[in-house]
Amino acid sequence: MRSTRFGVAVAAVLAVTTLLTGCGGPTPTVSTGKSLTIGVTLEPPTLDFTVSDAASIPQALLYNVYETLVKIDAAGEIKPLLATDYSVSSDDKTYTFQLDPKATFASGTPVTADAVVSSINRMRQGTSQILQRGLSVIDHVRAVDDGTVEVTLSSPSNFWLYAMTSTPGIILDPAVTDLATAPMGSGPYVFDSWAKGDRITLKKNPDYWGTPGRFNDVAFRYIPDPNAMVSAMLSGDLDIMGEMISPDSLAQFSNSEAYTIISGTTNGEVVLGFNHDRSTLKDRLVRQAICYAIDRQGLVDTVWGGQGTVIGSMTVPTDPYYEDLAGAYPYDPAKAKQLLAEAGVTNLALSLRVPITPYAPPAATYIASQLGEIGVTVTVEELDFSSRWLPEVYRDGNYDMTIVSHVEARDIVNFANPKYYWHYDNADFRSALEKADTAAPKDFVPDMKVAARILADDAAADFLFDFPNLIVARAGIVGIGENATSLSFDVTTIAAKE
Amino acid sequence: MSVLRVRDLTVSFGRRHLVAVDQVSLDIEPGQRLGLVGASGSGKTVLASTIIGLLPDNAHVDGSVTFDGQELTTLPDREFSAIRGKDLTMVFQEPMTALDPTMRVGRQAAELVALHSESSQGTTRQLVVDVFDRVGLDQASRIVDAYPHELSGGQRQRVIIAMALINRPSLVICDEPTTALDATVQAKVLRLLDEELASVDAACLFISHDLGLVASLCSDVAVIHAGRIVERGRTEQVFHHPSHPYTAGLVATASIDKVRPGERLPVIEDFFDPSTVDSAPPSESTNRPHRRIRRSR
Amino acid sequence: MALLRAATRRVVIFLVTVLVASAVIFGIVQALPGDVALATLGMGASPESVDALRVQWGLDRPLALRYLEWVVGMVHGDFGASYLTGQSVVSQIGPPLAVTAWLVGLSMPLSLLAALPLGLVGAMGRRRWFGVSVNAATHVGLAIPVFFVGAILTIIFAVKLRWVRANGYVPLTTSPGEWAIRLVLPVASIVIVQACFLARYVRAGFIDVLTEDYYRTARAVGWTRWRGLWRHGIRNVATSVVTVIGLQLASLLVGAILVEQTFAMPGLGSLLVQAVRRRDLMVVQGVGMLLVAAVLTVNFLVDLAYLAIDPRLKRGGRS
């Protein structure tokens, strides 16, 4: 493969920002020594991210407790963290990381090359699919010297370094024994306690090697009930409502002297997934008809209080290769009916089996009503996510349509896996994606745009909207990233003004 | 002065004002024993309940009841309660259910004493044991600690009599006190009642359908029929020379032992036809001013 | 001697019942479709990784063996360990049980305290305006879903007036003040509904007494209406209310989940729902067993309480 300047270019940017190491530029009037309570919805089943892919684990721990060699900042750029710098070999297969000599784990142990190597190797054993997908491309890892780590890939991958900014790249304290309940990392906060069903509390790492945390403790409170979340915020119990899951209640926080509303983007594409194993849905005309029949802006307005960006493919605005394809299937029920007729489909009846999440059942109600308008009978079923949606829809493919927000970054790759629950099998798309992954960095973005367009043209799914990063903070809380570019709820940049 | 004076007492029930006691007047002198005789449903028990102020909520009372010169029908519950159980007491028909099953009988009696005096717990217990002893309860000191279900019917009725007499009342209302008891026990309890009433010198309104009992215990008798007093007088007088046909019927049916074998048993209707006599059956009273008495049970 | 024999017999029956209950719970729980390994791995799980995790957690071994291990473990006080976190079930049940126990433990006496006067007034005034209105109020209170009551209380007292915290739970040992201020609304919600529920039993109990001859006796010996009813009615009422509370205990412990959900409290019911969703079956079994054993024990104790309250039963006992 060809050599690349991608890594070098990034490294140049990093050199300038090295000293900032993840700071979002706090105002001078910050106070330290207070506590921060963040209301979020889903509690992790376990804290062991090598076993579980639950997004709630990195939400609380990534960048706060665990650190990675490189991180993603709020603008979607790769920034240094434990590594001050890195370089890529000319064949794009070998990455050499220079570790920050100051870096230590919270336990006091320095972050050495050996620790990094053993951590990465440990991660490669993990059962988590995210870990396996991110790390399977690694051929071997070795410590060049105390402060230098060399990772050799089996083939070049534009996705790899990006994956290393998330859970696959977490560098564990070698002393950690119980990942499920006692995480140990090198971040500005250390894990303090987990009151199951209630909260996870982090406390300040007093010996943090970089810019110290600004709060003595940070609590993630788990409040699944949307009304209860709003009540907690309104009664002054929360500093930040980390996930505003009832956007209709936003009006309660319109007083800008008391609250700040942050509305940005996330990596979550809310997708109306089709089961491509179903004969009717194999037909592109039928899929396109469904896409034309759904008024996505209307859906966002009705289901998510008008918050969220209508998208047209499996990409979100913070992706470097994002292209606005939202106009691909404008709302046109007449056209939808015509396409159905063209496809020769009459009396179409489809199941819409959705997981119980704040967004999916309402979206299903909306979609069922709209598809009813073009004569498609939709039977909605709500399934518990872990215990029923996963085995029945995800594993066994027992569904026609479903709605899920795919929260991981760059999860467009899932469309290249015919075994993935959509059973989408498109050789053109696969080769386009493969081409982009292994392409020279300068070709990555245009190649990805091609791949994304294939999905849109093929109506591989109906890409409903980009899940908004909707956050309410009490006045005085600053530094919250507008766009959630990673799975982390990154508190390292947050401060409280007095 | 009469200990009890009832004047023109009318008691009716419910929205339809069904009359149970109609224009009744009677007097009981201190120490006097008045028998009140009548068939079931004649209004005996309602009359007794009215006197002691324990009518159900839906009763309407008209007329006057004075006890020791005090008007009872308008007396507030709190003041009435101070008289009940002290000067005016009652012995009920059903000894099996008249005692609280969850409380030791001695305590029930002791509370009654404490309720009407300031005596201390210790002396009260002794008083209760004494009274229990007097009413013929063997091993009275053990029985005070018994629960009602541990006692026989006769024992329970003795307890109830003891409770009725313990505060030395001036009037005891006995509502068929022996009906629920075995014949042998009946006689004993009756003798006891006779002695004890005499010993505390209490007047008595003795309600029964049994003429024999009344004759053995009471100096005077009143016959009630369909809510009205139809005859009243000295016991021998009324029983031997009944002036009202209903009384005659009662007496005849009571003397069944005088009927020769093979002969038809007499019934009241042989002597008395309710449709012809002035004693109308319970009627709906109309246009009668009714005062709802204070609710009590 | 007869008493001893009867007691032994009851204990044996009790133990057999508990054992059967354990089999029933194990059977139901194991029959649930779904898979803890898959639930844990989440989206992205591959069949191989699911199988690997199942082997790692010993889920591939025969059912009977796992049942035996579980029962033997429980006899030794070991209820197993959560698949997800590896923590022992006992240590996982502890904190949520404390939350629910506080919630129910505080609500019940308060409900009873409120229900007694309500029921007494309702019984005594059952044909008059004050009793009728009290009775009507209890009927209405009983008909309102408890979580609806909770929501209304939250909006009024936490959001509008800001007198108390909206929701959440802080352990007593962490901060007594916070603990108390967060318990006010959930306890009040339960009390409002539960008091109305109990008041109806209290009322019925007192009305029973009103029709009893011994109440008439009490009145005849000079008790005033109210004091007489209280004096002679309270035991009768206690009998029925103790029965009701005893029978209700399990439902209360689990039913508290409605309030826990409304007030975002990490109680036993929430733990149970969460564990069922994630198919953390050891936890489900553990909580289920705990509840059933608790109720069976309470039923047993209720029988004893009957003896204490109602002397009639000392002979022969309750059939």
Add this chain to the structure above:
Amino acid sequence: MKKLTVIIGLVCSGLVVVAALVSLVWTPFDPRKVDGPARFAPPGWPHVLGTDAFGIDTASRLLVGAQTTLLVGVVAVALAAVIGVPLGVFVGMGHRIAGEVVARASDILFALPALLLAILLAAALGASVTTAAVAIGIATIPVFQRMARAATLTVMSQDYILAAQVSGIPGGVIAIRHVLPNITPVLGVQAAASFSMAILAEAGLSYLGLSAPQSTPTWGRMLHDANLYAAPIQAVIPGVAIAVAVLGFNLLGDGVRDYLDPRMKELR
């Protein structure tokens, strides 16, 4: 007063029944038709009770929801009675060992809280109104079993049963001819009470997401989905509807009981 109770009970439960019947043939709007621009309309015209977050007419959903409410009550009570009553009569008629077994089984069932059953059942079969109703029904079996047993014991102590037994009439015939007719009134009262309890329980299950999906209009689900802050009235409406239904059937049951229970009547 008793009359008033029955009248209010009849009116409230009658409202529910009428609403359910009306919704079979007519609703003001399609209770499933989403109308984005009309969302959160306050009560008025043409949406008498306003609209919900989807712009669906609340009055229409409320009417259709009455069907579900009744369905839950009927299914739960019928299930509980059909299983519980024969067991109760069987035990009450004095089968000693079988009786002990049934009593213990009923203890276990009683010890399993209704909600736990519902959670497990929803986990096994999926959350739906039917699952919820069945779970509530199963949990109510012991109530009917015990009630039927107690009532049967009372009946069995009557002389006419003894007479029947002495004349060699088989137990089954006695059960059907003498016991069942005599315990029916008591069970009727229990049925009304259980009916309202079932309605309330279903609302609770809906609140936990263990009953109807959003597409099925039920009162519990409407309450569950209501946004307390954006449109509190949309929570109040189903809340009141549930209360009216529960109150109605409770009062009806009470009224019937008062009517049947001679002890409740004033003594003459």
